[in-house]
Amino acid sequence: MMRAVLPYPLLSLGLLVMWLLLNGFSLGHLVLGSIIALLAAKAMTPLEPAKPRIRSWWPLLHLLRIVAGDIVRSNIAVAQLVLDRSHRERVSGFVTIPVDLKDRTALTVLAVIITSTPGTAWVEYHSAAGLMMIHVLDLRDEQEWIDLIKNRYERLLMEAFE
Amino acid sequence: MSIAAADFPLWAAILVALFLLIGSSLTFLGALGLLRFKSFYERIHLPTLGTSWGTGGILVASMIFFSVTQSRPVVHEILIAIFVTVTTPVSLMLLARAALYRDRTEGNDTVPPMAPDTPKPEPIVHD
Numbered sequence: 001m002m003r004a005v006l007p008y009p010l011l012s013l014g015l016l017v018m019w020l021l022l023n024g025f026s027l028g029h030l031v032l033g034s035i036i037a038l039l040a041a042k043a044m045t046p047l048e049p050a051k052p053r054i055r056s057w058w059p060l061l062h063l064l065r066i067v068a069g070d071i072v073r074s075n076i077a078v079a080q081l082v083l084d085r086s087h088r089e090r091v092s093g094f095v096t097i098p099v100d101l102k103d104r105t106a107l108t109v110l111a112v113i114i115t116s117t118p119g120t121a122w123v124e125y126h127s128a129a130g131l132m133m134i135h136v137l138d139l140r141d142e143q144e145w146i147d148l149i150k151n152r153y154e155r156l157l158m159e160a161f162e
Numbered sequence: 163m164s165i166a167a168a169d170f171p172l173w174a175a176i177l178v179a180l181f182l183l184i185g186s187s188l189t190f191l192g193a194l195g196l197l198r199f200k201s202f203y204e205r206i207h208l209p210t211l212g213t214s215w216g217t218g219g220i221l222v223a224s225m226i227f228f229s230v231t232q233s234r235p236v237v238h239e240i241l242i243a244i245f246v247t248v249t250t251p252v253s254l255m256l257l258a259r260a261a262l263y264r265d266r267t268e269g270n271d272t273v274p275p276m277a278p279d280t281p282k283p284e285p286i287v288h289d
Contacts, residue, residue: 018241021237021238021240021241022238022241071214071215072215075188075211075214075215078191078195078207078208078210078211079187079188079191079211081195082191082192082194082195082198082208083191092201092203092204094203094273094274096274111251111255112247112248112251115210115250115251115254115255116210116213116214116247116250116251117210117214118192118207118208118210118211118214119207119210120207121203121206121207121210121254121258122251122254122255122258123203123255123258123259123262124259124262133274135203135206135207135258137204137207
């Protein structure tokens with residue numbers, strides 16, 4: 001019964017929140033937004049989108065906090081690189097990192113984190129070998145980046161999704 | 163109820179200006195770096211300055227300004243931040259992977275080969 005009315009609860013909730021943010025909160029918009037959120041989720045059902053299985057929310061909140069700080073730091077770091085007039089020898093390069101994550105949503109979150117952090121860009125993922133390749137703008141130590149991704153982000157994503 | 167621009171409180175004006183400056187400077191530095199850096203893969207990092215705190219700073223400034231002038235919390239800018247963050251990787255990966263594919267088919271040594279046990283991309287042969 002629950003399943004028939006609310007096939008994708010997270011999607012519906014997201015749509016409702018978006019509707020309320022755009023139109024301002026009022027009882028009328030709450031009702032209208034709920035109806036639209038339910039109908040839209042129903043319309044999604046034939047497409048059978050993969051349902052994220054989130055085991056626990058705490059690691060995600062923790063991750064959000066870490067990532068927010070990292071993004072600020074790397075914004076400053078990359079801005080300094082642009083302004084650096086000394087023409088110091090800066091090496092950029094590719095780093096291949098073994099990832100144990102298999103869950104698609106978790107990988108998507110990881111891709112968003114790596115890409116929205118200036119200075120690193122997700123370039124390739126090889127699902128059979130479990131390898132991903134990122135490009136790093138200021139590459140000093142490959143192992144440092146592998147450790148960073150594995151210990152800082154992947155561990156928390158594992159706890160949240162797998 | 164709304165506040166006329168002349169009555170805008172000083173503390174809010176300073177905050178708005180600060181965040182606007184942060185956001186626009188970062189976006190500008192990103193654009194500057196896009197010009198100054200040499201290789202494609204280096205350049206791909208620069209627009210993320212604009213899409214992370216570049217946009218972020220301007221959006222925070224907008225939230226403060228309109229929340230103060232309209233005397234109610236205005237937070238729909240969060241949606242812009244979410245959508246920009248979620249869509250950036252899509253275009254960035256498309257560009258990076260297209261470049262990577264081209265470099266590999268051309269036999270460019272500066273890019274690493276594909277993961278082990280995968281067939282190399284065949285060079286395109288026109289009949």
